[in-house]
Amino acid sequence: MSTFDGWLPQAARYDSPNFDTRPDPADITLLVIHNVSLPAGCFGGPHVSDLFTGRIDYNADPSFADLRGLKVSSHFLVRRDGRVIQYVSANERAWHAGVSSFRGREKCNDYSIGIELEGSDVVPFEAAQYEALVALTLALQQHYPLTDVQGHEHIAPGRKTDPGPLFNWEYYRKLLNKKAAAEPALVNAIAGLRVVKGLPQSQ
């Protein structure tokens, strides 16, 4: 059992109350990529962190009325400038995926780590966000036996659309391989990580 507490030192820590224990703490194999912004399409505000930490002001925007009673979180948020915030220890179960399934296994929250990119389905992501996402992926890969990276849209098709068509899976994968190549210890780990845009149900 690793002694890693699940908190990455390079991330700013904002503790969320929205988490619980994983059914099998050793089973953390999937990385789930999301996008999020509150209000939708508005970047830079405090509302995503406020939502994940249970202190959102529902009156700050008319659209927030829909969020009442919603208890959600994610492990990480990558802001537009590449700064990373962590809300839940990666050892614990954050509440980001909802009703979901990957390779026939439901409840992806049980065995996944959630990374939110501040953004939307209709605005390209920033270079700094890809850089931060790659650094985060490599850091997590050193602590957990990750085998796959998927988008929320791929594990909850028909229900979710993020990270959306403007998330560049090819660029992410290439940057990941490039950074890993610079550190020999990481090459094998990354070679075993499947970064693809969705998977056929049969796989």
Ligand SMILES: [Zn+2]
């Ligand atoms: Zn999502």
